[in-house]
Amino acid sequence: MEQSVQDASLRVIASLHRDGIGLELKPVDLCFLVALQTRASQSSLTCFEEELLLDVFEQVCDAVDPDGENLRKRATNAIRRLRAQRLLSRVDGAGIIRAGDYSMTRLASGIVEFFMADQVLTCESLSLLTKALLASLFQIRTEAKKAQTPDEWRQHVVGPLRVTVGDLVAGIERRQRGLDAQQEQVRKQIGELLEADWFAAVDQCQQLLDDTTTTLSELNSVLLHDTHQILTVLSDIEQVAAQAGMSDAEEATQRVSEQVDRVTAWGHTRQLAWSSYYQYVHRFLRDVVRLDPSRALSERLRNQLADWTRQPFFWVVAQASRIRVLRENAVREQRPPVIRPPQDREVPLEYVPSDREATVLEDLVRAVLADGKATLSEVLDVVLPEVESAKRFAVVGRIAAQIVAEGAPHSARERPWVQVPGEIEVEEWVLAGGQMHA
Amino acid sequence: MHESAFHQLEEVIQDSLFPVIDLALRAGRHVDRDDGERYAFVLDAQSLLESFYRRYGCELIHASDGFFYLLPVGDQMGRRHLTAGEMLVGQTLALLYLEPTTVQAGGVTQQSVVVARLASLVGERELIKALNPRRRRYDERVAQETVRTEIAKALRGLESLGFVDLEEGEQLRLRLGLLRFAEAVRGLNEPADALSGLIAEGKAVAQTPGDEDEEPEEAGI
Numbered sequence: 196m197e198q199s200v201q202d203a204s205l206r207v208i209a210s211l212h213r214d215g216i217g218l219e220l221k222p223v224d225l226c227f228l229v230a231l232q233t234r235a236s237q238s239s240l241t242c243f244e245e246e247l248l249l250d251v252f253e254q255v256c257d258a259v260d261p262d263g264e265n266l267r268k269r270a271t272n273a274i275r276r277l278r279a280q281r282l283l284s285r286v287d288g289a290g291i292i293r294a295g296d297y298s299m300t301r302l303a304s305g306i307v308e309f310f311m312a313d314q315v316l317t318c319e320s321l322s323l324l325t326k327a328l329l330a331s332l333f334q335i336r337t338e339a340k341k342a343q344t345p346d347e348w349r350q351h352v353v354g355p356l357r358v359t360v361g362d363l364v365a366g367i368e369r370r371q372r373g374l375d376a377q378q379e380q381v382r383k384q385i386g387e388l389l390e391a392d393w394f395a396a397v398d399q400c401q402q403l404l405d406d407t408t409t410t411l412s413e414l415n416s417v418l419l420h421d422t423h424q425i426l427t428v429l430s431d432i433e434q435v436a437a438q439a440g441m442s443d444a445e446e447a448t449q450r451v452s453e454q455v456d457r458v459t460a461w462g463h464t465r466q467l468a469w470s471s472y473y474q475y476v477h478r479f480l481r482d483v484v485r486l487d488p489s490r491a492l493s494e495r496l497r498n499q500l501a502d503w504t505r506q507p508f509f510w511v512v513a514q515a516s517r518i519r520v521l522r523e524n525a526v527r528e529q530r531p532p533v534i535r536p537p538q539d540r541e542v543p544l545e546y547v548p549s550d551r552e553a554t555v556l557e558d559l560v561r562a563v564l565a566d567g568k569a570t571l572s573e574v575l576d577v578v579l580p581e582v583e584s585a586k587r588f589a590v591v592g593r594i595a596a597q598i599v600a601e602g603a604p605h606s607a608r609e610r611p612w613v614q615v616p617g618e619i620e621v622e623e624w625v626l627a628g629g630q631m632h633a
Numbered sequence: 634m635h636e637s638a639f640h641q642l643e644e645v646i647q648d649s650l651f652p653v654i655d656l657a658l659r660a661g662r663h664v665d666r667d668d669g670e671r672y673a674f675v676l677d678a679q680s681l682l683e684s685f686y687r688r689y690g691c692e693l694i695h696a697s698d699g700f701f702y703l704l705p706v707g708d709q710m711g712r713r714h715l716t717a718g719e720m721l722v723g724q725t726l727a728l729l730y731l732e733p734t735t736v737q738a739g740g741v742t743q744q745s746v747v748v749a750r751l752a753s754l755v756g757e758r759e760l761i762k763a764l765n766p767r768r769r770r771y772d773e774r775v776a777q778e779t780v781r782t783e784i785a786k787a788l789r790g791l792e793s794l795g796f797v798d799l800e801e802g803e804q805l806r807l808r809l810g811l812l813r814f815a816e817a818v819r820g821l822n823e824p825a826d827a828l829s830g831l832i833a834e835g836k837a838v839a840q841t842p843g844d845e846d847e848e849p850e851e852a853g854i
Contacts (some may be wrong), residue, residue: 212793237795290758303772386737395735401736472739476826479736482698490670497754500724504759509714510723510813512661513691513703514792 218280225310226255228282230524231299232307242286245294245604247272252564273403273586277303318371321414326362331355332428336622339435339444348441356447358380364454374414378469381407385476394488397480404473411466414464556582556590560597564626571598571624587617603627637676642685654779657692658686658703663795663810665700675701682708694836698812706835714838717763718787719794719847720814725751726797727814732806744803749783 210216230251231243243251252270256263263269274297277283280302287296295611299307304515338351379401388396429452436444487493556578575591582590598604604624612620639645654671656663665767675682675693679701683693689699690707705712715723729735729742750759766782773844786807794815798806805824816836817828831837 226814276736382737382739386733389736390735435645476736478699479740483731487731490731490816492815493728495824496724496728496815497729499684499815500721500728500751500754503721503724504755504763506825506839507717507720507763508832508837509716509720510837511712511714511835513659513705514661514711514713515659610686 219276220280220282220306221276223255223259223269224273224276224282225306226259227252228277228303228307229310231256232304235299242296242298244296248601282306286515309591312522320418321367322421324363324370324426325417325538328360328367329421329428330502331359331363332425332432335360336428336435339432339439342408342439342441345441348436348439348444351383352441352444353447356432356444356451360451360455361485362449367458368454368461371465374410375465378407378465382472390600394484394492399483400476400480404476406426407469408473411462415466417463417566422459425454427454432589439596553593556593557597561601564598564602568627571595571604571612571626572613572620574598574626575619579616579619584617588619590617591615591621593630595624598624598626637680641679642681645681645685648674648678650674658701661702661713661794663700663702663813664810665698665795667808670794672699672701675700679728681750695808696813696816698809700808700810700813702795702810702813704836715794716787716790718783721755721760721763722747722787723811723814724797725754726791726805726807726851727811728754730811731815735807738809741800742805742807744785744788744805747805748781748790751784833846840854 202485231248234240235243240247249270250265253266256266257271274283278285278297281300283294283297283299287293287299335352339348342348342351351460382424385400385403388399392399429448430435433445433448433452436442436448483492521622559578560574561579562572568574568577571594575594578594579587581589589603604626606624607620610622610624613623614620645651649673651674654664654674657671658675659740664672664675676695679693686693686703690705690709692704692706693701694704695701703710725741725747729747730740735742742782755763761780765776765778788797788799792799794810796808796810798808800806817831818824820827822830828837828839833841
């Protein structure tokens with residue numbers, strides 16, 4: 196499931212990049228869209244005739260840029276820009292036959308909604324939403340008590356809990372975020388007011404602080420009162436669902452309860468946070484701004500800091516020595532030396548039979564010589580068949596060396612090459628018969 | 634007139650808050666209104682604590698901005714003076730405390746803002762010299778690194794003295810006690826005269842930067 200969502204998002208990203216889709220809206224374009232949306236809702240229009248578009252654009256220009264010229268041309272350009280960016284679409288299909296009808300796309304409506312919608316939580320909107328929520332929940336509780344079949348539970352309990360109630364709570368949460376943004380704005384405004392007017396801004400800052408504090412406090416009292424009631428009804432519904440064994444309904448109720456808990460927690464934390472901010476700013480206005488109306492202190496402190504390296508001074512602070520706590524008198528244990536268990540390091544001797552091959556070979560050569568063989572090749576003809584073929588070449592050398600050591604071989608000036616077993620050829624020597632071997 | 638909740642020193646000492654506050658004050662901590670019940674305790678017991686600490690050669694100072702600290706004027710209580718890093722950073726924080734942008738953020742600022750402001754007001758070379766006093770030659774990168782380290786060290790020192798709270802990341806919550814750094818420029822007097830007065834009262838010491846490297850002076854209890 197997650198993989199498919201990721202694939203879809205990658206496809207969208209790839210297509211956006213491939214088609215070079217982007218949004219570039221001038222302030223006048225946004226104003227135009229807002230004006231169109233307003234006109235549509237006021238006059239219950241589903242689409243705009245071309246002439247109406249031009250009129251609305253001119254009205255917008257009158258409001259935001261009264262000195263502007265070539266309004267028709269600018270309107271044409273604005274409509275072209277909006278169509279190119281899929282914010283306005285032609286819906287009549289008449290083509291060249293007559294002027295077209297246009298409607299705002301979902302994208303345009305979304306953008307306008309973002310800028311227009313009053314997302315800020317006020318005491319009135321919160322009361323309205325919580326009352327509507329309670330009314331829905333009472334209805335759902337009644338239906339839950341009457342519901343007999345799974346279909347009835349789905350239709351009259353689970354559905355409304357997920358859609359109607361979920362939307363209402365989400366509406367409160369959305370407005371809470373709006374109020375958060377508003378508080379952020381108030382903080383920014385206080386900073387800007389002090390930056391601009393310092394002492395003259397004290398009253399305005401105080402007013403801003405008080406207004407927000409009152410709003411938050413009212414909201415919190417509404418939340419505390421109504422959410423308690425909402426949670427009680429939700430608990431009733433959950434109990435009925437549990438008795439009927441409807442796990443879907445139970446789950447939906449729990450989800451709504453969690454949302455309501457979140458809403459309540461929001462009220463509490465925001466009031467705490469605002470309270471500490473209120474105290475801080477209030478103190479700042481009283482102790483800093485009122486006592487230093489010309490901001491001379493900041494200026495003098497800045498100079499002091501800039502000159503400090505030339506005329507350093509240091510504040511004195513107390514630094515009482517800490518009480519020295521003596522270490523407890525513990526008997527140190529004698530650590531035993533690191534030892535290893537004793538082991539016999541003498542490796543036992545191992546019997547390895549000696550290599551007797553060389554001795555056997557020498558005895559054999561000696562025996563052959565004693566037989567009176569007359570040449571080296573004759574000796575080799577007898578001895579080599581007794582030796583492995585792979586070792587014969589090396590053995591020939593050793594036999595030759597033995598013959599030289601034990602006898603007196605001689606050779607003709609031209610020494611013939613003679614084939615011996617093992618595809619080896621040797622230079623022929625003539626031996627001194629049995630005489631050479633004593 | 635605020636009526637004290639304590640009538641005898643014994644009641645003050647018997648209070649469960651006393652050991653914590655006593656140790657904090659003796660360690661040089663500045664107790665301000667943000668300390669809540671601790672500040673209220675010192676305020677309640679102020680007259681009794683003043684005479685109590687006077688016996689140790691200390692004055693319990695109550696600044697008009699709303700914070701207390703202990704100032705050793707005799708030899709019985711140990712003392713130290715702030716380091717160059719703590720003085721520079723403290724003055725910068727005091728300056729930031731007075732700025733509307735800090736008010737917007739509810740008294741919170743960033744460590745990087747402090748470094749940038751300090752460097753712009755004092756000058757990078759001067760700052761490097763002030764925080765690397767022993768070095769005549771320095772590598773720029775190493776010196777900058779040292780400055781950052783010294784500033785971080787100074788912030789930790791100022792936190793232990795109750796001038797600032799180090800929060801998550803590099804956020805700093807500025808506290809009321811920072812206004813002590815503006816004490817020399819508070820009145821209408823010439824700052825140099827005011828500083829001389831503070832030195833005479835024992836609230837400050839004037840030193841050449843070279844002396845700064847020495848260990849803080851400390852007297853026995």
